[in-house]
Structure formats: C-alpha cells, structure tokens
Amino acid sequence: MLKVEKVCAGYGRMQILHDVDLTLGEGEIVALVGANGAGKTTTLRAVCGQIRPTAGTITFDGAPTLGRRPDELVRDGLVHVPEDRALFGTLTVEENLRMGAWTRSHAQAETALREVLELFPVLAERRGQVAQTFSGGQQQMLAIGRALMAGPRLLMLDEPSTGLSPKLTWAMLEAIERIRDGGVSVLLVEQNAKQALAIADRAYVLESGSTVLHGTGAELAGSAEVRKAYLGL
Numbered sequence: 001m002l003k004v005e006k007v008c009a010g011y012g013r014m015q016i017l018h019d020v021d022l023t024l025g026e027g028e029i030v031a032l033v034g035a036n037g038a039g040k041t042t043t044l045r046a047v048c049g050q051i052r053p054t055a056g057t058i059t060f061d062g063a064p065t066l067g068r069r070p071d072e073l074v075r076d077g078l079v080h081v082p083e084d085r086a087l088f089g090t091l092t093v094e095e096n097l098r099m100g101a102w103t104r105s106h107a108q109a110e111t112a113l114r115e116v117l118e119l120f121p122v123l124a125e126r127r128g129q130v131a132q133t134f135s136g137g138q139q140q141m142l143a144i145g146r147a148l149m150a151g152p153r154l155l156m157l158d159e160p161s162t163g164l165s166p167k168l169t170w171a172m173l174e175a176i177e178r179i180r181d182g183g184v185s186v187l188l189v190e191q192n193a194k195q196a197l198a199i200a201d202r203a204y205v206l207e208s209g210s211t212v213l214h215g216t217g218a219e220l221a222g223s224a225e226v227r228k229a230y231l232g233l
C-alpha cells in the first residue's frame with residue numbers, strides 16, 4: 001500500500017535522504033530503525049507530505065503522493081503521529097481525541113472514540129483530565145489515540161517509546177500489535193531497535209540517510225553482524 005522508491009529529500013540545500021527505498025503492505029508492521037540523526041523523522045515527513053522529495057517517488061495505494069497536502073493524505077488514510085506528539089495541553093483527553101476526528105462524520109467519531117477508549121483504558125479513566133498533566137506514556141497513548149480517531153489505514157509512529165520505562169514500552173508495543181490486528185498497517189520508527197524488531201513483520205535499517213538493510217524483524221534481530229554494526233545491541 002506504501003511504496004517509497006529512491007527518495008532524496010532534505011532541508012533547503014542540505015540533503016538528508018539518499019535513495020531511501022521501502023515498501024509496506026496491507027496489515028503489516030514495518031519498522032524503520034537507525035541511530036539518532038540517521039533520517040528516520042525526515043523519512044516520515046517526506047511520506048506524509050510535510051517536506052517535498054527532490055527525487056524519487058512515493059505512492060500510497062498506487063497513487064503518487066507528490067503534490068498532495070498532508071490533510072488530503074489524512075483523508076485518504078495516511079496518518080502521522082509526530083515525534084513531539086503535538087497535543088493540545090490545555091484540552092482534556094476527550095477534547096484532544098475529538099480533534100483527531102475532523103475528517104469524519106459524527107457517527108464515525110463516536111464509534112472511533114469508543115474503540116480508542118477500549119484500546120487505552122487509562123484514557124477512559126482520565127477522559128476529563130487535561131493533557132498537560134499526563135506522564136510521557138499517557139501522552140503517547142493520547143497522541144496515538146487521536147491519530148486513530150482519523151480512521152487511518154496506515155499509521156506512522158515516530159519513536160512512540162521515547163520517555164517510557166521498559167515496562168510501559170512493552171505495553172505500548174502490545175497496543176501497536178492490537179492496532180495492526182484491527183486492520184491498520186503501521187510504519188514504526190524507533191531508535192529503540194530491539195523492541196521495535198520484536199513486533200515488526202519486516203524492518204529496514206537506515207544509516208546516514210540511506211536504507212542499507214532490510215529483512216524480517218526476526219532476521220535483523222537475530223543477525224550478529226546487524227546487531228553489532230547497526231543496532232548497538
């Protein structure tokens with residue numbers, strides 16, 4: 001459903017991505033792992049239309065994304081949870097979630113709200129609480145919940161485990177598997193490679209702006225060479 005081919009992109013005259021290639025099929029969790037500064041966030045920005053590739057092609061459901069605005073891509077089901085989460089701190093959990101449903105009908109929003117509160121019970125318990133009082137883990141769940149309110153078919157997550165304890169990270173990864181099992185494909189960006197590879201159907205290693213390796217999550221996690229050279233494990 002997503003195909004990224006030989007994509008080059010950057011900021012101004014500074015090129016960050018060099019020939020990034022990746023594909024993601026219906027119902028998959030695909031992880032994109034690599035060191036800090038490798039270009040993971042930049043790759044997601046290029047896919048969701050925030051920055052424009054200078055070369056290469058990106059297609060979603062067979063149609064090129066180039067020239068389409070991020071909000072148009074959201075309506076088509078491509079939804080991005082940015083690195084900084086971008087919550088509305090003074091709004092409540094429920095208000096933040098409802099903001100995510102701006103592309104949807106009232107009935108769709110009500111159904112989605114029920115599903116999100118079921119997926120993350122902590123959000124149901126704190127429905128009326130303002131977001132800025134939340135811990136890092138709760139804020140991350142809220143950011144993912146808000147993205148789910150848009151009814152994504154492909155959810156792109158930028159380092160969802162940042163700031164979480166190992167225990168909360170595993171809970172988050174389990175939630176991501178449940179999201180996939182519910183029919184939403186996931187592109188998961190993580191510096192925390194070990195955990196991401198554990199749930200990924202397939203994965204790519206990004207090094208200095210290029211995709212240098214790919215394989216199943218288990219293949220990459222199991223290769224001594226990969227672990228040493230790229231994953232710092």
Ligand SMILES: Nc1ncnc2c1ncn2[C@@H]1O[C@H](COP(=O)(O)OP(=O)(O)O)[C@@H](O)[C@H]1O
Binds near residue numbers: 011034040
């Ligand atoms: N908005 C920006 N303007 C200029 N350079 C940026 C910007 N965002 C990121 N970069 C640079 O692009 C490179 C890749 O960054 P990024 O995609 O954030 O990597 P990662 O997410 O893998 O840590 C880094 O050298 C970073 O300094």
Ligand SMILES: [Mg+2]
Binds near residue numbers: 040042158159
């Ligand atoms: Mg990043």
